[in-house]
Structure formats: C-alpha cells, structure tokens
Amino acid sequence: MCANPTQLLIPLHVSYIQKLGDSKDDLAYHLSAHLRLNAIYWGYTALAIMNHPDALDREQMIDFVMSCWDQEAGAFGAHPDHDAHLLSTLSAIQILTAQDAVDKVDVDCVVKFILSLHQPSGVFAGDQFGEIDTRFLYCAVSALSLLGRLHELDKDGKREKTVEYILRCRNYDGGFGSCVGAESHAAQVFVCVAALAILDRMDCVDVDTLAFWLCERQLPNGGLNGRPEKLEDVCYSFWVLSSLSILGKVHWIDVDKLVAFILSAQDTENGGIADRPGDMVDVFHTLFGVAGLSILGYPGLVDLDPIYCMPAKLIEAKGLRKSWEALPRREA
Amino acid sequence: MRSPYSLQRKHGVKRIRQTAQDREAKRQREQSRIKDYLALTNVILTGKKNKDWSEDAFNLTTRILQLNPEFYTAWNYRRNIFAWINFASSHQGILKILSEDLSMTMTALKAHPKVYWIWNHRRWCLENIPDLSESDPNDNTWKKEAWDRELFVVEKMLDSDPRNFHAWDYRRYILANMPIPRPPASELAYTSRKIESNFSNFSAWHQRSKVLSSLWESGDLDESKSKEKDRNIWCAEFELIRNAMYTDPNDQSVWMYHRWLVGSSKSCLLVIAHHLIASVRECHCCLSSNNFNVFNIGCMESIVCYKRMLIKDHATDVDLAMLTRECNGMLQQLQELDPLRRRRYEDLVGTLLK
Amino acid sequence: MESSFDTIILGTGLTESIVAAALSKAGYKVAHLDTNSFYGGNEASLSFEELIQWADANSSSIDSPFSFITYSTRVLPQPRQYSICLRPSIIPSMGPLISSLISSGVSKYSGFRLLDCVSVYHPSGLVKNVPASKEDVFKSNEITLIGKRRLMRFLTFAAGDFEIQKEIQGKHDKPFLEFLKTEFSLSDDIAGVIAYALAYCVSEADPTHPALRRLHKYLHSIGRYGPSAFLVGHYGGIGDIAQGFCRAAAVHGATYILGRKIESITQSEPGNTPNSRYTVCLVDFPEPLKCNLLISSPSYVPPELANDAFHLPSSVFNQSSVDVIARCTVIIDKSISLGSRSKDDPSVSDEVAARTGVDTGVLVVPPSSVAGGSSTSAAIVFITGEGSMSAPSGKWILYIALPVPSSSVSPESILKPYLDAVLALTTDPADVPAQPLFAMFYLETSSGTRSERGARRTEASYLVPPCLNYVSLPDLPDTATVHAEATFREALKVVGRSDDELRLNVEFWPPVEEAEDSEVI
Structure with a gap:
C-alpha cells in the first residue's frame, strides 16, 4: 500500500462504489439499510463528479428509488418498506433529477408531504414524529427547489418564517447550529447557508465573520474540523468548502494542504475515502472528499454545485444556479 | 471483579488489511447473524404493514432496536404501537412503558451517544408523560422527577463526551421545557465546571454565552443603572477570559468567547476598546518577552479585529490613519505567521486600503 | 505431575510474574515458584495478618531488602479486609505496565480507580493542589x-x-x-x-x-482515563497486579508452587535429555523440577550458582541515586483532607470540599517543609482507603516513603514528624489529629547495580532480572515491566524454538484472542 497517494485514484473509487451493492455478506451492509437511498445518492454523485456518471445502472437505480416510495405518507423512505422521511426524500429527488426521471413521481404528493412538515416556528420536521433540525429545513427547501415548487413556500408567509428560523439559529461567530441555541457546526452552516442561497437571502449572512470562522476550521495538517478544538475529518472538506464557495472565499484556506489531506485519506488498495488517513472508508466520506476536491479545482473532476451538491451543469440546465465561486479547474 | 475503569478504549475505526481468508472467515461467521437479522426485520416490517399493534410486536421492536438503534422505521412503529396501547392503558401503565423506554434508550445511548434517533425517541417519551396521575390530580411528581432525571442523564453523557452536541442540544431542550425551571445561575455554574474540567470545551463556552445572553436579554449593558449588576457580571467574564487567555492563548475557544463578550456590548466598544486592546496586547507581549510563541496568532488576529471594529463603527472618534497603519502592519505579520490563512489577511489589507 | 519445563522462574515479584505470563502466553512451559506462601515477592499486597507474619519473618532474614521492621500492634479488627502493599505504587495511565495489562488481557483480572488528587505540603501546614x-x-x-x-x-x-x-x-x-x-x-x-x-x-x-x-x-x-495521570490498583495495587499476571500464566499452562523452601538447585551439562540443564529440588516436594533456563529474582540466587547467573542491566533512565528508603505504613480511622475538590457534587463549595477527606491520594512533602524533617529529600505520602478495595469502610492506609542518607537511621524517628504533620490534616471538625490504629516502620535498601557481576554468555541460561530498586512513586510498575520485557527477550535466546527463525521478533504479548462482538441475536 503506498503510504501517501498524491493522486485521486479515480478508477479505484469508481470500482469501490460499483461494488458497494455486492457487500450483502456483510452484516454492516444490512445494518445500514436505513441509509440505503442516501448511500445511492452519495455514490452516484461521487461517480458523476469523477466523470463516470454511467458507472451505475440507470434503470436499476430508478427502480430502487421507486421501490422506496411510502404510499401512506406520499414520500420516500430510505429502503423499501421503511417510513418516509425528508432525509431520504431529498436523496430520492436528487437521484431522480440527475436521471431525468422525476416524471415517475407524484410530485404533488411529495410537495404536500414536505409542506406538511413545515412548523409554525419556520423550521421543518423530518417526519410526522416531529424531530426538528436545520438539516430537515435544507432538505425541504432543496427538494422543493429541485422540483420547481419553491413558490409553494410563498403561501402563508412560510418563506419568511423559514428564513427567520435560520437567522435565529445564527450565533455570534457567524455560524449556524442545528436549532435555536445550538453551537455552530460546519455541517449546519452548510445547510443554513445553502438554504439561504436557494431562498435568495444571502444578504442575511455576515460574510466576514462567517468566512473567518470557516477558514479557522483548517488545522496545521491541512484537514478541516467542524467545530473549534475538534479533530479534522474529510467530510468537512465539503461542509466548509461548499459554504466558503457560496460566500466566495474558498481561497481563504490553504488549498494544497487540504488537497493533500483528502488524498491521504484514500484507501489505495480497495478504493474509497475515509474520515482521516488510515481509517475505514465509506461512501459518505468518498463523496465529500471528491466533492471537496472538485470545489478546489482538482484536475479531471466535474464541477459541483455546492448549494445542491449535484453536478453544476445539471443545476444550471434547470435554471437553478445561484451565486457561488469554486476555484478554477486546474490542468492535470 | 470488574474494573470500573475499563482500560480498553474505543478508537476510530481503523482500516485493517484483510486477506481473502479473513474475509471468508468473517463471511462464514456473519452468515447466520445476517439471516437472523433479516428475518427479524422482515417480521417487523410485515407486522407494521398489517397494523399489528400487539405487545409481541412491541417486544420485537425492542429486540431489533437493541441490534440497530438507527432503524428509524422501527422506532416509528414502536411509537405507533404505543399510541394504541395508550388508548387502553391507565396512566400508571403508560408511565411504566415510558419509563422502560427511557431506560432502554439510556442503555442505547451509552453505546451510541451520537445517534439522532435515540435522542429523538427520548424526547418523544418525555413529551408523552401524562400530565396528571389518576389518584391525585395535583400530583405531578412523576413528571417532575422524570425531567429532573433527564438533566442528570444528560450530565452523565456530557461527562463521557463533553463535546457531544446531541447532548448539549438535549440539555438546552430539557432546561427550556422542565416543569419547574432552574435558575440561570445554576446553568452558569455548570458551564464553569465544564470549562474548568476541559478548558478547550468550546461547547461549554458556547452554552455560557447563551445563558448570559438570555440573562442580559437586551444585549446592551450600559443603558441604565439597573443594568449595573449585569455589567458587573460582564466585567467578571472579562477577568475569566483574561485568565483563560494567559493560560492558553493558542486555544480558539478563548478568542471566540472574547469576541462574543466584546460583541455583547457593542455600544461601549469605544470606551473599553483601549483597555481591551491593551489587555490583549499585554498578554501578547508577555508571550514575546518570554521568547515563547513569539507572536501569538490568536492575539494578533483579535487586536486587528477590534481595531477594524473601531475603524468601522467609530470612524469619527479615533485616529483612523494610525489604526489603519497598525492593522496593516499586523496583517503583514500574520501573513507570515499563519500561512494557512494568508489569503484572508491579504484580502483584509485590501479592504483597509479602501 | 510433569516435572520438565522450558523454564523455571523463582520468585513472584512483579517483574518475574510478568515474565512468567509472557513466556506462558508465547507457548513455553513454565514452572513458577515462590518460597513465600503469597504472591508478589517484595511487591506483595498482604492482609494484615500476613503483614505481621511477613514482618516477623523478615526481622530474621539477611537477604531481604527490608530491615529495622518495627510495628505497634499485632491485633486489628477486620484484619482480612486490608490489602497492604510492601512497596506502594501508583500507575501512570500511559506506559509499559498499562500497555502490558491491556495487551496481555490481565487488566480484566484487576480493578482500578483513578487517583483523586496529588497535593503538595506547604511549610505553613496547608495543603495545596498541584496544577498539572x-x-x-x-x-x-x-x-x-x-x-x-x-x-x-x-x-x-x-x-x-x-x-x-x-x-x-x-x-x-x-x-x-x-x-x-x-x-x-x-x-x-x-x-x-x-x-x-x-x-x-x-x-x-x-x-x-x-x-x-x-x-x-x-x-x-492525564486525560486518558480521567483528570488524573495515575491509576491505583484495587486490593493493594501492584501486588494484586503481580498476582493477575500469575493467573494469566496459569491460564496458559504455567505450574505454580508456593510456600516451599528450595532444597537445592543443581546444574548439569546439557545432555540428550531435553530440559535438563537445571534441577530444582523443593523441601517436602516429591519430584525434582528440571529446566533448561532458570530465571530468578536476585534474592533466590544460590551462592554456588552466583557466577553462573547473568544479571541483566537495569534500564538507564530508571536508575535512582537513592540507596535507602525509610517507610512507614499506618492505619487510621479518620479521613485526611488533601484539599482536593469534590468533583461529583457541584453544590459543595471548595471550602466544604476541602474538609471532606480523600479516599486515594498523594501528598508530596518537599525538603524543609516539615519541622524536624529532611532538608534534602522529598517525602511521598500515599493514602488509600475503601475506594481502592484496600481497607475496610472508614479506615485508611497511609504510607510514607522518605529517602534517607544511610541505613543507620531509625525509620521511626525520622518519619515521625511527617506522620504527625499528615495526621494533623484530619477532617475532624474539632481538629483532633488522627491516632494511628497501627503503625509499622521499616527501611528498604537498594541492592547495588549488579550488572557487572555474573557470567555474560552468548546464551546465558540463568537470568536474573534487574533489581527493582527505589524509583519515583509512579515509576516502579513501568520499571518492572521494562525489566520483564528485557528478560523475556533474553529468555527467548535460550528457549526460543529452533524452528522459529524470527524468534527474537516474537511479540511480548501475542494478540488477545478477539471475542466475538456481543450480539444478542
């Protein structure tokens, strides 16, 4: 195993993702059924960013997504017969959008499901059991936007309420938490900032303060952490970078060091990217490592839209492109 | 005898090289467990489809959730069954089931302290505690005790991981919803203890800022005499953070909190600015004279930040040219000292010149 | 009974016990003997009755590092509920012993608690917390x-x-x-x-x-298991840990014989019979024991084999200049306050917390801080109570150790001022100093560095691990472990199987057999 890879091992990662569905002999595979749909979105998007959008079988993918439809709730669960939830519903919409197969879904029904989860405070619940989190708010806003139904929020002041809730989650450090009062966390910063971007309310963000907080996330080894005095983790490459990219400040971090850190977390034998060097890889960190590299202008990758975490071309084609800046794509 | 301090610690899941033989051996070992797990999943999902609200079904969800606490559909099913039992059951019966669920989720949290679904189920349990006991309509003891116990539980969780944001969020939720609210002073004391036991615990500093903010509410400390007490607290906080600054100027929590404290009283920034900058500078100089960490990045960054605030908000009251010159000088130095963020300092120099 | 072994180990001190466990786990046939009826040798943890027997036996022994033993009484209630360590020690949470405890699996035989506090005695009579x-x-x-x-x-x-x-x-x-x-x-x-x-x-x-x-x-x-850097072993600490290693050795097939005097140890040229270089005969034991490799603590080396024994050099960094230590072991029934803060109860103010006693703590007395005490050496006071399972409820064992210039001092007279100073720290609200229920004083003398003595063969077949001389309170267990590993490696040169080409690279502890994840399916 070569100790410190200096290249993104695309063919290895492609085959790693292709083989994910073959791990039915692993108990861990079955224990993560509740994340299956999300995992397919992560895997597919990573492939698309690595310019292998056809590496997974399109029909199979669509069939699986449709098999996760929860008729009773009118939205998607993470796995056939699992309950509908905003987390899996967004993944389903993302996959279907990418495959140009949204017509298979009863969009009205999904929109109704999403709107039903809007709370008087402005936040969204994840499902009928009422857990609230700015993550779900992002899922709702992003999904509505992808479905071309964002205007549904204009009724009854839902849009203003939603923005208000996000702003109530803002802390003095410029960052955002999971709910009112919560500590700023890079992943919650992404969902809040991206939601504000989709809602065209970036004027509410204190760019200077937030971008400072975000670039303070970089540690001497190049990796990014999610909160002060915590360990680095590859997934923050995306949460922090996407936010910085929406703020137009990606250059505030040391690009070369971060690229080297992400590359060092690759499994050079079996493919995939881990949270940090030497750890077990998973598809979640594989996507967010690749996504981070794309924002950093890593050669040979496809542009990623940091707001939707989908290929930029696709979002542009749908007319959904908002303002963001990634680093220019470098030559190999 | 069992060791109260288990010497084995859990580490991040390290990548291990597996030979084909290892993999085959693991496959063999896991085959029957997979079979059993899938069978159990199947029974539960079928039961759910068939609207089986029986106690047996309830017990099956217990089993599968012990194996996989992230199986959210099973938690949902469990709650649905509970709703059915609820119709038929007395308050005592409901309390019994809920307290069993609370202890079940406690066990689950010890093993999986960062699983959203478990924390979520706990909230659901608490919210479903019936208001009144049947025998004595004024008796809310059980409910009160349950919420008090939650505070204890969450403190245990924060003892084992003082940065667990699930636990902190849950703590805020408990404090906001307890039938008998606790005075903010006791929460302030709690954050002191957490900080004293783990200085770099920014989560505790954050909580402290929230508690103080709610104490001060208006956010402006020097409007009237009645605010004098608040101002005293505010000054004491400055002493605390100064102490922290000298203890470890390399800790980000220190500078973050310092900045919050300054921001919490914007209108008096000018009055205190010089004192503030002097105090930060003193710490900074003390570092340099010791020839240790000759320049501290956090110190310099903060000085620049406060000077920029003065330039921006008090342009008419300060010597703009001098402040700009000073900021510029420090930003030049910071570019050398903190190359990771060099481009940011360059950008700041650019904005100063405008 | 089988009487042929790869190695016979004499003495169950901490070093020898770790060696025994390591060799057994590596698959060698080990016989482990001790002339005492208890495990642990000089590091033993003894019940009160055993302690008195030990004191009486040692007064008449010239070989022992312990001398001038005096004690106040032979009677104490609940004598079996004490585990008194002859050489008390605390264990750093990182280091060779902890690593060995974990990787050998012996940690599961022992219990531990975190040291409550380390404090320092101030000449004013106050006790201050140590900022670590x-x-x-x-x-x-x-x-x-x-x-x-x-x-x-x-x-x-x-x-x-x-x-x-x-x-x-x-x-x-x-x-x-x-x-x-x-x-x-x-x-x-x-x-x-x-x-x-x-x-x-x-x-x-x-x-x-x-x-x-x-x-x-x-x-x-610090921080590995909690705010303190140190752990304290239950049941007297390292004595119980030594016994834990013996237990691990026994689980892997080692034979244990305790409480038999050694009649003779004879050597013969190795012939065709395997394992026949040394023959050990025990008093009242039917069969002589044979082996190819003898490992023994220094006190077991018979004069006739003195030239045959290879004394391993002690590790450089743990050498200490201290030759003689005055020690006392005192049992009290009032708690002592070391000014530690009560961590568990937030409502207790510092002042109140200072009045509550410590269960298991260390008090360091720097030179010249106690009137009548040493002006050149620091004394270490170690208190342990019920929380470390070493004393019955409401009783504490208090150990004091002070390096002294020569073995001609009376341990009692030199330690008295220290003892008085500590007893005055009682939490009794009336400020009545605690009265000892029992007090024992003794001297411990370090053996000289013997690394020069004895034969140095390419393959020494009689190994003597380095003496466990006085080192700082937390260093004894790690020193023993380092010595044990060196001895283990040396032993492999003799008993290592010829088919094992990499025998010198054998791991000190083979990986612990992994238990299947506890699943309830």
Missing part, C-alpha cells in the same frame, strides 16, 4: 496571570518534543529545580511544585533530563 493540566492552571487562584503563562509555557514544553528544544541543550545534568527557575523564569514555589510533585524528584540535585522524561510521560497520562 491546563485546567488546573486556569482555575488556580493562587498563580498570577504572568505566572500562569510561564507555567503553561513550561508544561507545553515538557509535554511536547522537548528533547529537540533549545532550552534543554547542554543542560541535561543541570539540577532540575535550577533549570526551571533559570530557563522558564518560574518562581521558587512553582518550581518546587513541579520538581517534587509533578516530576517526583527526590532532592534539589536531581538532574533535569530524567525528570523531564518522567514528567513528559505523566503529562501524557
């Missing part, structure tokens, strides 16, 4: 702001890669106290606390480099 971590420095209200910065600067230096820093270059042998004052501008008070209570220096002459190495290790131990 950032948090301690932060919350201290006795240190000035500049003092905090300087102290933190030093602690960061000591916890970091200090060997390459310019501060230490050329100053390895400089007295540590002086080093702290000149290189880090620390005040006398703080420098004293660091040298004696953080780095466990014995005197102001202690050199800088070894002190920094110790301190480095302790600083890294």
Whole structure:
C-alpha cells in the first residue's frame, strides 16, 4: 500500500462504489439499510463528479428509488418498506433529477408531504414524529427547489418564517447550529447557508465573520474540523468548502494542504475515502472528499454545485444556479 | 471483579488489511447473524404493514432496536404501537412503558451517544408523560422527577463526551421545557465546571454565552443603572477570559468567547476598546518577552479585529490613519505567521486600503 | 505431575510474574515458584495478618531488602479486609505496565480507580493542589496571570518534543529545580511544585533530563482515563497486579508452587535429555523440577550458582541515586483532607470540599517543609482507603516513603514528624489529629547495580532480572515491566524454538484472542 497517494485514484473509487451493492455478506451492509437511498445518492454523485456518471445502472437505480416510495405518507423512505422521511426524500429527488426521471413521481404528493412538515416556528420536521433540525429545513427547501415548487413556500408567509428560523439559529461567530441555541457546526452552516442561497437571502449572512470562522476550521495538517478544538475529518472538506464557495472565499484556506489531506485519506488498495488517513472508508466520506476536491479545482473532476451538491451543469440546465465561486479547474 | 475503569478504549475505526481468508472467515461467521437479522426485520416490517399493534410486536421492536438503534422505521412503529396501547392503558401503565423506554434508550445511548434517533425517541417519551396521575390530580411528581432525571442523564453523557452536541442540544431542550425551571445561575455554574474540567470545551463556552445572553436579554449593558449588576457580571467574564487567555492563548475557544463578550456590548466598544486592546496586547507581549510563541496568532488576529471594529463603527472618534497603519502592519505579520490563512489577511489589507 | 519445563522462574515479584505470563502466553512451559506462601515477592499486597507474619519473618532474614521492621500492634479488627502493599505504587495511565495489562488481557483480572488528587505540603501546614493540566492552571487562584503563562509555557514544553528544544541543550545534568527557575523564569514555589510533585524528584540535585522524561510521560497520562495521570490498583495495587499476571500464566499452562523452601538447585551439562540443564529440588516436594533456563529474582540466587547467573542491566533512565528508603505504613480511622475538590457534587463549595477527606491520594512533602524533617529529600505520602478495595469502610492506609542518607537511621524517628504533620490534616471538625490504629516502620535498601557481576554468555541460561530498586512513586510498575520485557527477550535466546527463525521478533504479548462482538441475536 503506498503510504501517501498524491493522486485521486479515480478508477479505484469508481470500482469501490460499483461494488458497494455486492457487500450483502456483510452484516454492516444490512445494518445500514436505513441509509440505503442516501448511500445511492452519495455514490452516484461521487461517480458523476469523477466523470463516470454511467458507472451505475440507470434503470436499476430508478427502480430502487421507486421501490422506496411510502404510499401512506406520499414520500420516500430510505429502503423499501421503511417510513418516509425528508432525509431520504431529498436523496430520492436528487437521484431522480440527475436521471431525468422525476416524471415517475407524484410530485404533488411529495410537495404536500414536505409542506406538511413545515412548523409554525419556520423550521421543518423530518417526519410526522416531529424531530426538528436545520438539516430537515435544507432538505425541504432543496427538494422543493429541485422540483420547481419553491413558490409553494410563498403561501402563508412560510418563506419568511423559514428564513427567520435560520437567522435565529445564527450565533455570534457567524455560524449556524442545528436549532435555536445550538453551537455552530460546519455541517449546519452548510445547510443554513445553502438554504439561504436557494431562498435568495444571502444578504442575511455576515460574510466576514462567517468566512473567518470557516477558514479557522483548517488545522496545521491541512484537514478541516467542524467545530473549534475538534479533530479534522474529510467530510468537512465539503461542509466548509461548499459554504466558503457560496460566500466566495474558498481561497481563504490553504488549498494544497487540504488537497493533500483528502488524498491521504484514500484507501489505495480497495478504493474509497475515509474520515482521516488510515481509517475505514465509506461512501459518505468518498463523496465529500471528491466533492471537496472538485470545489478546489482538482484536475479531471466535474464541477459541483455546492448549494445542491449535484453536478453544476445539471443545476444550471434547470435554471437553478445561484451565486457561488469554486476555484478554477486546474490542468492535470 | 470488574474494573470500573475499563482500560480498553474505543478508537476510530481503523482500516485493517484483510486477506481473502479473513474475509471468508468473517463471511462464514456473519452468515447466520445476517439471516437472523433479516428475518427479524422482515417480521417487523410485515407486522407494521398489517397494523399489528400487539405487545409481541412491541417486544420485537425492542429486540431489533437493541441490534440497530438507527432503524428509524422501527422506532416509528414502536411509537405507533404505543399510541394504541395508550388508548387502553391507565396512566400508571403508560408511565411504566415510558419509563422502560427511557431506560432502554439510556442503555442505547451509552453505546451510541451520537445517534439522532435515540435522542429523538427520548424526547418523544418525555413529551408523552401524562400530565396528571389518576389518584391525585395535583400530583405531578412523576413528571417532575422524570425531567429532573433527564438533566442528570444528560450530565452523565456530557461527562463521557463533553463535546457531544446531541447532548448539549438535549440539555438546552430539557432546561427550556422542565416543569419547574432552574435558575440561570445554576446553568452558569455548570458551564464553569465544564470549562474548568476541559478548558478547550468550546461547547461549554458556547452554552455560557447563551445563558448570559438570555440573562442580559437586551444585549446592551450600559443603558441604565439597573443594568449595573449585569455589567458587573460582564466585567467578571472579562477577568475569566483574561485568565483563560494567559493560560492558553493558542486555544480558539478563548478568542471566540472574547469576541462574543466584546460583541455583547457593542455600544461601549469605544470606551473599553483601549483597555481591551491593551489587555490583549499585554498578554501578547508577555508571550514575546518570554521568547515563547513569539507572536501569538490568536492575539494578533483579535487586536486587528477590534481595531477594524473601531475603524468601522467609530470612524469619527479615533485616529483612523494610525489604526489603519497598525492593522496593516499586523496583517503583514500574520501573513507570515499563519500561512494557512494568508489569503484572508491579504484580502483584509485590501479592504483597509479602501 | 510433569516435572520438565522450558523454564523455571523463582520468585513472584512483579517483574518475574510478568515474565512468567509472557513466556506462558508465547507457548513455553513454565514452572513458577515462590518460597513465600503469597504472591508478589517484595511487591506483595498482604492482609494484615500476613503483614505481621511477613514482618516477623523478615526481622530474621539477611537477604531481604527490608530491615529495622518495627510495628505497634499485632491485633486489628477486620484484619482480612486490608490489602497492604510492601512497596506502594501508583500507575501512570500511559506506559509499559498499562500497555502490558491491556495487551496481555490481565487488566480484566484487576480493578482500578483513578487517583483523586496529588497535593503538595506547604511549610505553613496547608495543603495545596498541584496544577498539572491546563485546567488546573486556569482555575488556580493562587498563580498570577504572568505566572500562569510561564507555567503553561513550561508544561507545553515538557509535554511536547522537548528533547529537540533549545532550552534543554547542554543542560541535561543541570539540577532540575535550577533549570526551571533559570530557563522558564518560574518562581521558587512553582518550581518546587513541579520538581517534587509533578516530576517526583527526590532532592534539589536531581538532574533535569530524567525528570523531564518522567514528567513528559505523566503529562501524557492525564486525560486518558480521567483528570488524573495515575491509576491505583484495587486490593493493594501492584501486588494484586503481580498476582493477575500469575493467573494469566496459569491460564496458559504455567505450574505454580508456593510456600516451599528450595532444597537445592543443581546444574548439569546439557545432555540428550531435553530440559535438563537445571534441577530444582523443593523441601517436602516429591519430584525434582528440571529446566533448561532458570530465571530468578536476585534474592533466590544460590551462592554456588552466583557466577553462573547473568544479571541483566537495569534500564538507564530508571536508575535512582537513592540507596535507602525509610517507610512507614499506618492505619487510621479518620479521613485526611488533601484539599482536593469534590468533583461529583457541584453544590459543595471548595471550602466544604476541602474538609471532606480523600479516599486515594498523594501528598508530596518537599525538603524543609516539615519541622524536624529532611532538608534534602522529598517525602511521598500515599493514602488509600475503601475506594481502592484496600481497607475496610472508614479506615485508611497511609504510607510514607522518605529517602534517607544511610541505613543507620531509625525509620521511626525520622518519619515521625511527617506522620504527625499528615495526621494533623484530619477532617475532624474539632481538629483532633488522627491516632494511628497501627503503625509499622521499616527501611528498604537498594541492592547495588549488579550488572557487572555474573557470567555474560552468548546464551546465558540463568537470568536474573534487574533489581527493582527505589524509583519515583509512579515509576516502579513501568520499571518492572521494562525489566520483564528485557528478560523475556533474553529468555527467548535460550528457549526460543529452533524452528522459529524470527524468534527474537516474537511479540511480548501475542494478540488477545478477539471475542466475538456481543450480539444478542
């Protein structure tokens, strides 16, 4: 195993993702059924960013997504017969959008499901059991936007309420938490900032303060952490970078060091990217490592839209492109 | 005898090289467990489809959730069954089931302290505690005790991981919803203890800022005499953070909190600015004279930040040219000292010149 | 009974017990003998009755490192509920012993608790907390702001890669106290606390480099299992741990024979019969035991084989200049306050907490801080109670150790001022000093460095692990472990299987068989 890879091992990662569905002999595979749909979105998007959008079988993918439809709730669960939830519903919409197969879904029904989860405070619940989190708010806003139904929020002041809730989650450090009062966390910063971007309310963000907080996330080894005095983790490459990219400040971090850190977390034998060097890889960190590299202008990758975490071309084609800046794509 | 301090610690899941033989051996070992797990999943999902609200079904969800606490559909099913039992059951019966669920989720949290679904189920349990006991309509003891116990539980969780944001969020939720609210002073004391036991615990500093903010509410400390007490607290906080600054100027929590404290009283920034900058500078100089960490990045960054605030908000009251010159000088130095963020300092120099 | 072994190990001190476990786990046939009826040798943990028997037996022994043993009474209620250690010790949370406990699986045979506090005795009669971590420095209200910065600067230096820093270059042998004052501008008070209570220096002459190495290790131990750097073993600590290693050896097939005197040890040239180089005959034991490799603690070496025995050199960094230690072991029924804070109960103010006693703690008494005490050496007081399963409820064992210049002093008279000072720290509201229920005094004499003595063969077949001489309170267990591993490696040169080409690379502890994940399916 070569100790410190200096290249993104695309063919290895492609085959790693292709083989994910073959791990039915692993108990861990079955224990993560509740994340299956999300995992397919992560895997597919990573492939698309690595310019292998056809590496997974399109029909199979669509069939699986449709098999996760929860008729009773009118939205998607993470796995056939699992309950509908905003987390899996967004993944389903993302996959279907990418495959140009949204017509298979009863969009009205999904929109109704999403709107039903809007709370008087402005936040969204994840499902009928009422857990609230700015993550779900992002899922709702992003999904509505992808479905071309964002205007549904204009009724009854839902849009203003939603923005208000996000702003109530803002802390003095410029960052955002999971709910009112919560500590700023890079992943919650992404969902809040991206939601504000989709809602065209970036004027509410204190760019200077937030971008400072975000670039303070970089540690001497190049990796990014999610909160002060915590360990680095590859997934923050995306949460922090996407936010910085929406703020137009990606250059505030040391690009070369971060690229080297992400590359060092690759499994050079079996493919995939881990949270940090030497750890077990998973598809979640594989996507967010690749996504981070794309924002950093890593050669040979496809542009990623940091707001939707989908290929930029696709979002542009749908007319959904908002303002963001990634680093220019470098030559190999 | 069992060791109260288990010497084995859990580490991040390290990548291990597996030979084909290892993999085959693991496959063999896991085959029957997979079979059993899938069978159990199947029974539960079928039961759910068939609207089986029986106690047996309830017990099956217990089993599968012990194996996989992230199986959210099973938690949902469990709650649905509970709703059915609820119709038929007395308050005592409901309390019994809920307290069993609370202890079940406690066990689950010890093993999986960062699983959203478990924390979520706990909230659901608490919210479903019936208001009144049947025998004595004024008796809310059980409910009160349950919420008090939650505070204890969450403190245990924060003892084992003082940065667990699930636990902190849950703590805020408990404090906001307890039938008998606790005075903010006791929460302030709690954050002191957490900080004293783990200085770099920014989560505790954050909580402290929230508690103080709610104490001060208006956010402006020097409007009237009645605010004098608040101002005293505010000054004491400055002493605390100064102490922290000298203890470890390399800790980000220190500078973050310092900045919050300054921001919490914007209108008096000018009055205190010089004192503030002097105090930060003193710490900074003390570092340099010791020839240790000759320049501290956090110190310099903060000085620049406060000077920029003065330039921006008090342009008419300060010597703009001098402040700009000073900021510029420090930003030049910071570019050398903190190359990771060099481009940011360059950008700041650019904005100063405008 | 089988009487042929790869190795016979004489003595069940901590070092020998670890060797026995390692060799057994590596698959060698081991017989482990002790002439005592208890495990642990000089590191044993004894019940009260055993302690009295030990004292009586040792008064008449010339071989023992322990001498001048006196004690106040042979009667004490609940005598079996005590586990009294002959050489009390605390264990750094990082280091060779903890690693060995974990990787050998022996940790599951033992219980541990975290040390409550380390405090330092001030000439004023007050006890002060020792600031060992950032948090301690932060919350201290006795240190000035500049003092905090300087102290933190030093602690960061000591916890970091200090060997390459310019501060230490050329100053390895400089007295540590002086080093702290000149290189880090620390005040006398703080420098004293660091040298004696953080780095466990014995005197102001202690050199800088070894002190920094110790301190480095302790600083890294903080936080592994809690705020203290140190663990205390249940049931008397290292004595029980030695027994745990013996148990692990037994589980892997070692044979144990305790309480038999050795009649003779004879050597013959190795012939065709395997394992026949040494023959050990025991009193009242039918069959002679044979082996190819003999390992014994120094006190077991028979005069006739003195030239045959290879004494392994002791590890350089754990050498100590201390030759004689005065020790006392006292049992009291009033708790002692070491000024520690009650961590569990937030509502208790510091003042109240200071009045509540400590269960298991260390008090360091720097030179010249007790009237009538030593002006050159620091004494270490170690208190342990019910919480470490070493004493019945409401009783505490109090150990004091003080390096003394020669073995001609009376341990009782030299330790008396220390004992009085500690007893005055009772939490009794009426300030009545505790009265000891029992007190024992003795001297412990270090053996000289014997590494020069004995035959040095390419394959020594009689190994004597280095003497476990006095080292700082937390260093004894790790020193024993380092010695044990060296002995283990040396042993492999003799008994290592010929088919095992890589025999010298055999791991000290083979991987513990992994238990299947506990699943309830």
